[in-house]
Amino acid sequence: MARSLPMTSSPPAKRFDWSNLGLRVASAVVLVPAVLAAVWFGGWPYLVLIAIGVALLAIEWGGMTAPGAPTRVAAAVAAAVLVAVFVGYRGDFPWAWGAIAIGAAAAAIIARGVAERPADAAYGVLYIAPAALCLVWLRSTNQGAWWTVMLFAATWGADIGAYAVGSTLKGPKLWPRFSPNKTWSGFIGGLLAATLAAVGVETLPDLLQGVWANLRPFQLNIWAAAVIGFAIGLATMAGDLWESAIKRRFGVKDSGDLIPGHGGLLDRVDGLMFAVVVMAALRLANHWGWGH
Numbered sequence: 051m052a053r054s055l056p057m058t059s060s061p062p063a064k065r066f067d068w069s070n071l072g073l074r075v076a077s078a079v080v081l082v083p084a085v086l087a088a089v090w091f092g093g094w095p096y097l098v099l100i101a102i103g104v105a106l107l108a109i110e111w112g113g114m115t116a117p118g119a120p121t122r123v124a125a126a127v128a129a130a131v132l133v134a135v136f137v138g139y140r141g142d143f144p145w146a147w148g149a150i151a152i153g154a155a156a157a158a159i160i161a162r163g164v165a166e167r168p169a170d171a172a173y174g175v176l177y178i179a180p181a182a183l184c185l186v187w188l189r190s191t192n193q194g195a196w197w198t199v200m201l202f203a204a205t206w207g208a209d210i211g212a213y214a215v216g217s218t219l220k221g222p223k224l225w226p227r228f229s230p231n232k233t234w235s236g237f238i239g240g241l242l243a244a245t246l247a248a249v250g251v252e253t254l255p256d257l258l259q260g261v262w263a264n265l266r267p268f269q270l271n272i273w274a275a276a277v278i279g280f281a282i283g284l285a286t287m288a289g290d291l292w293e294s295a296i297k298r299r300f301g302v303k304d305s306g307d308l309i310p311g312h313g314g315l316l317d318r319v320d321g322l323m324f325a326v327v328v329m330a331a332l333r334l335a336n337h338w339g340w341g342h
Contacts, residue, residue, distance in 0.1 A: 082206075084099075085099065085202065086202070089189065089199055089202065090195050092189055092194070092195065096189055097135075097139055100135060100182055100185055100186065101132060101135065103182070103315065103319070104128055104131045104132055104135060104182050106315045107178050107316055107319070108124045108125075108127040108128035108131065108174065108178065109124045109128075110305040110314045110315060110316050111123070111124065111127055111174040111177075111178070111305075111316070112124030112125075112127065112174075114297070114300050114302055114316075115165065115167075115170040115171070115300060116161065116164065116165040116166070116171070118164060118165070118166075119161075119164035119165060122160065122161070122164050123160075123161050123164070123165055123170075123171050123174070126156065126157040126160040126161060126171055127157050127171060127174040127175055127178065129153070130149075130150070130152075130153025130154065130156060130157050130179065131150075131153065131175055131178050131179040131182055133149050133153055134146045134147075134153060134179050134182070134183055135179075135182050135186060137149050138183045138186045138187060139186050141190070143187060146183055147183070150175060150176065150179040150180065150183070153179065154173075154176050155172065157172050157174065157175050158171050158172035177323070178323070180327055181319075181322065181323035181324075181326050181327060184326045184329070184330040185198070185326050187330060188201065188329060188333055191333055191337070192269070192337075193266070193268065193269060196251065196255065196268055197329070197333055200247075200248050200251040200252070200275070200278065200279075200329075201282065201322075201325060201326055201329045202322075203247040203250065203251050204244040204248045204251075204278070204279045204282035204283065204286070204325070205244070205282060205286050205321055205325045206247070207240075207243040207244045207246065207247030207279070207283070208240040208241070208243060208244035208247075208282065208283040208287060208325075209240070209286065209290075209321060210243060211236075211239040211240040211241075211242060211243025211244065212232070212239055212243075212287060212290075213236065214239065215235050215236050215238070215239025215240070215243075216231075216232060216233040216235055216236020216237075216239060216240075217236070219233070219236075219239075220233055221233050221234055221235045222234050224236070224237050224291075225291055225294075229290070229291055229294040232287075232290075232291070237287060240283050240286065241280060241283040241284065241287075242283075243283070244279045244280065244282050244283030244286065245276050245280045245283060246279065247279060248275045248276065248278050248279025249272055249279060251268075251275070252268050252270055252272055252275035253272065254268075255267050255268045256268070269336075270336060270341050270342070271341055271342065274336070274340065274341030274342075275341075277332075277341075278329070278332050278341075281328050281332065282325045282328060282329060285321070285324040285325040285327070285328040285329075286321030286322070286324065286325045287321060288321075288324050289320045289321040289322070289323050289324030289325065290320050292320070292324070293305070293316060293317070293320035305317050
């Protein structure tokens with residue numbers, strides 16, 4: 051008589067990680083005010099914030115993609131991106147986009163002989179530079195401070211909503227091959243939170259006009275703000291999933307350990323890097339008359 055196989059049970063669902071949540075909140079308490087202050091005042095503090103972020107992202111990219119020569123690759127990627135950022139900050143955006151293409155080619159040449167795939171250095175430039183340049187352009191537009199605040203609010207809302215709802219409700223996995231911890235419930239929660247965050251920012255100037263007489267109303271209607279929030283939520287989670295696939299490609303769990311509770315800076319801004327490009331496109335559409 052054949053022996054029956056023992057019954058196997060699926061592993062128990064992970065409980066909500068309150069200790070990790072505490073680290074995330076503590077990190078946010080330190081970082082969020084600094085980011086919002088730089089965004090609001092603009093000028094050189096905003097440029098310095100972007101430059102520091104670019105340098106840190108390049109360091110993480112070098113360590114992740116070229117562990118044999120991380121410094122050389124990181125320096126090449128950072129230099130290429132920063133050239134484009136500084137050219138864009140001067141207002142020469144067509145030249146800045148051209149600088150990205152030239153910088154990507156230069157980074158690949160510099161990485162030859164020291165990186166397993168020199169094309170990864172070029173991709174690092176193409177991955178980081180458009181987001182950094184869109185951040186510069188978005189803040190330079192009319193009411194750019196409010197548009198950039200909306201970008202960060204919706205991105206953070208998507209991250210927080212996806213993490214909180216997904217960790218609490220769990221359910222079917224979103225893309226288990228590359229990101230086993232993400233769920234459809236978290237995806238829906240992130241979209242809802244991003245939409246509400248964008249709508250909240252759109253209404254904030256009207257609410258503050260009673261105490262801030264010179265504050266101009268947002269030149270955007272509430273339905274357009276909801277569409278923007280939804281689109282930013284989608285872009286944020288797409289960026290998060292894309293970075294998960296990149297980390298799987300290079301066999302790393304986190305891009306670094308810079309931010310307690312989050313991992314590296316790339317782990318924190320992966321969604322923002324997609325979201326700011328989408329926001330820049332929507333801001334351009336608004337400039338042409340959409341959403342008024």
